[in-house]
Each structure stands twice: as C-alpha cells, then as structure tokens.
Amino acid sequence: MKFAHDRRRLPMSxxxxxxxxxxxxxxASAAIAADPNAFxxxxxxxxxxNPPPAEDGIHDPVNDGTLMLQPPKEAFGVLPKSASGNxxxxxxxxxxxxIAPRYDRLDPKVEPIVMxxxxxxxxxxxxxxVVYPHKQHTEWLDCSNCHPAIFIPQKGANxxxxxxxxxxxxxxxxxxxxxxxxxxxxxxxxxxxxxPKAAEGGVQPAANAQSKSPKGVxxxx
Amino acid sequence: MKKKMKLHRLVDRTDxxxxxxxxxxxVSGAFVTVDVTRAEYGDVVINNYxxxxxxxxxxxxxxxxxxxxxxxxxxxxxxFQLKAGGNDINMVKIIEGQYCGxxxxxxIAWSVEHCNLCHSATPGTPTxxxxxxxxxxxxxxxARKASGK
Numbered sequence: 313m314k315f316a317h318d319r320r321r322l323p324m325s326x327x328x329x330x331x332x333x334x335x336x337x338x339x340a341s342a343a344i345a346a347d348p349n350a351f352x353x354x355x356x357x358x359x360x361x362n363p364p365p366a367e368d369g370i371h372d373p374v375n376d377g378t379l380m381l382q383p384p385k386e387a388f389g390v391l392p393k394s395a396s397g398n399x400x401x402x403x404x405x406x407x408x409x410x411i412a413p414r415y416d417r418l419d420p421k422v423e424p425i426v427m428x429x430x431x432x433x434x435x436x437x438x439x440x441x442v443v444y445p446h447k448q449h450t451e452w453l454d455c456s457n458c459h460p461a462i463f464i465p466q467k468g469a470n471x472x473x474x475x476x477x478x479x480x481x482x483x484x485x486x487x488x489x490x491x492x493x494x495x496x497x498x499x500x501x502x503x504x505x506x507x508p509k510a511a512e513g514g515v516q517p518a519a520n521a522q523s524k525s526p527k528g529v530x531x532x533x
Numbered sequence: 534m535k536k537k538m539k540l541h542r543l544v545d546r547t548d549x550x551x552x553x554x555x556x557x558x559x560v561s562g563a564f565v566t567v568d569v570t571r572a573e574y575g576d577v578v579i580n581n582y583x584x585x586x587x588x589x590x591x592x593x594x595x596x597x598x599x600x601x602x603x604x605x606x607x608x609x610x611x612x613f614q615l616k617a618g619g620n621d622i623n624m625v626k627i628i629e630g631q632y633c634g635x636x637x638x639x640x641i642a643w644s645v646e647h648c649n650l651c652h653s654a655t656p657g658t659p660t661x662x663x664x665x666x667x668x669x670x671x672x673x674x675x676a677r678k679a680s681g682k
C-alpha cells in the first residue's frame with residue numbers, strides 16, 4: 313500500500329535531475345544572451361526593427377492598455393523606407409501624400425507656411441558640405457522652434473560641429489531623437505565639394521524661393 | 534491510453550509543477566535574447582511623478598502622433614518644450630485641456646479615463662527619449678548590464 317502510493321511520485325533522484333535541468337536551461341539561456349564571441353557584440357539585435365509595444369522593452373506587457381496600442385509596423389507598411397530611426401522616410405512620406413499630418417490642431421485644411429531657403433555650411437575635411445534646407449523643416453516646424461533658442465537667424469552666426477550634434481545640441485536637438493538619426497550622414501552632407509561654390513557667404517536662396525512672407529520675419533532677405 | 538494512465542499515475546501535482554517550470558525554463562531561453570533597448574525611435578517616457586504615486590510611467594509615441602500632426606501643433610501652438618520631462622505635466626493640467634488634454638478630451642482623441650493607454654510603461658522606467666543618439670552612445674555598457682555581465 314505504502315509502496316504503491318510512493319510510486320505516484322517521481323523518485324527523488326528524478327526530481328533532482330529535473331531541478332538541475334531547469335537551472336541548466338536558465339543558465340544556458342543567460343549564456344546565449346551573453347556569448348562573448350557573438351556577432352554584433354556591442355550593438356545587438358540590429359534586425360529587430362519596430363517591435364510591437366509589448367516586446368519593445370519599455371511598455372509593460374502585463375498592462376491591458378499595452379495590447380491596444382498600434383504596432384508601428386502596421387502603420388509603417390505603406391510608408392517610404394529609410395535606413396534607420398523609425399525606418400521611415402518622413403520627408404518622402406509627407407511629399408508623396410502618404411500621410412497628411414495637420415498643421416492646425418482642429419482644422420485639417422490649414423496649409424503650412426513653407427519657406428524655401430537653403431543654407432550651405434562648408435565643412436572642413438573630406439565630408440561633403442552641409443545643406444540646411446528651410447523647406448523640409450518649415451513643412452513640419454514653426455520658425456520659433458529653432459529661432460532664436462537653437463539658432464540665431466543669421467547665416468554663419470552659429471557655431472555647429474559634429475560633436476555638438478552628437479551631444480544633442482544644434483541640429484542634434486531633433487536629429488538623433490525624433491527626426492532622422494545622425495547615422496544618415498549624406499542627407500545633411502549632401503553637396504559634393506566639387507560642386508560650384510555658392511556666392512561668398514554661402515547662402516543659397518533656392519531657385520523657386522516662393523516667399524509666402526512668414527509672419528513678422530524678414531525671410532530670405 | 535495505457536501510457537497516459539501510467540503517466541497520470543506517475544506524475545502527481547508537485548511533479549506537474551516541475552514540468553511546468555521545465556517548459557518555462559526552456560521557453561525563457563527564447564525571451565532572454567529580447568534586447569531591452571529596442572523601443573521605437575522617438576518614444577518618450579515621462580516619469581517625473583508617475584512612479585512616486587504608483588502609476589505606470591507615461592509613454593508618448595512620436596511616430597504615431599506625427600502621422601497625424603506636424604511638430605508645430607504641439608511644440609509651438611500647445612507649448613510643449615523640446616525636452617523629455619521638461620513640461621511639468623500633471624493630471625489637473627490635462628483635465629483642464631492643457632498638454633495631452635488639448636486633444637485627449639473625447640473629441641479629437643479618446644479621453645483621459647483610458648489611463649492605461651498613456652500610463653503604459655514598465656514601472657521604474659526613467660524619463661528618456663528612446664533610441665536617441667546619446668542613449669545609443671552609452672548603449673554598449675547598458676547592453677552588457679542587461680545581459681547580466
């Protein structure tokens with residue numbers, strides 16, 4: 313009788329083995345994650361793009377609200393791609409009409425005040441010169457987002473360097489946080505050094521500088 | 534059928550628990566490799582007060598909102614400073630129609646009673662912008678910490 317009862321349980325030794333197995337699995341999985349000779353040791357998981365909220369490491373997966381949120385991939389599927397950041401080219405997405413973000417909180421018909429004025433910043437060294445385009449920025453932003461807190465509105469009045477940008481200053485206030493990341497060098501460094509130089513001073517009012525005369529500011533003068 | 538009976542007799546509840554743990558241990562291997570820092574680019578965690586009052590911190594998704602609004606609407610018209618955690622937002626202001634409350638009012642977007650859609654971060658997540666340059670520059674040490682080294 314007693315014997316039969318005992319048989320209903322795994323022998324103690326087997327239980328021990330099971331416990332060891334659990335420990336081994338947990339340790340092995342930890343070891344896999346920390347394999348010292350793995351590829352992409354410093355910047356792991358490059359391939360895991362736009363994860364859904366419940367798997368992104370900051371949303372709480374046990375929060376019921378988390379599961380109601382939209383997975384980024386669902387929205388991005390129809391948008392033009394880029395190499396990093398959201399992996400979306402927001403400039404193309406806007407220009408192609410794939411998205412129509414409001415310029416006014418309430419009225420979807422309000423058109424942005426766009427200013428078409430390129431500022432060329434000559435770059436020391438081998439990198440192509442930087443073209444700062446007001447057009448793409450004023451599609452999204454107001455003059456007051458940059459002037460005067462981030463940039464004095466005067467060509468050459470601001471000292472800008474890559475170091476500052478990487479620290480989140482100047483262009484880095486947005487690029488590397490919300491606008492396309494710093495890794496996309498050529499989108500800023502877009503004017504080859506061989507191209508004909510801009511007039512002294514380097515300001516290049518773009519060909520079709522349609523001055524909608526933005527409120528209060530003497531643009532492009 | 535016979536085998537099932539035998540197994541059933543062999544395995545009592547404690548053993549079942551062990552089995553469950555074994556499966557969990559195996560499956561956990563698949564999850565450990567999920568990187569803690571793969572949040573969507575531009576997601577802002579706001580946690581000036583939330584943790585202290587026992588609410589989950591707030592996550593603001595830039596990508597979702599910029600599909601619908603230009604930066605200017607929030608950062609010029611509504612006065613959001615360009616700084617994570619830099620706006621001293623609280624629920625009184627939101628209910629009065631400031632900050633998130635300018636839209637999350639039941640008209641432009643769903644209203645404040647859906648707490649868990651905004652308060653959705655894992656407790657303890659600090660105020661920060663995700664996948665920012667600075668965060669990535671310090672990521673190597675974080676990644677090692679995350680993988681238990």
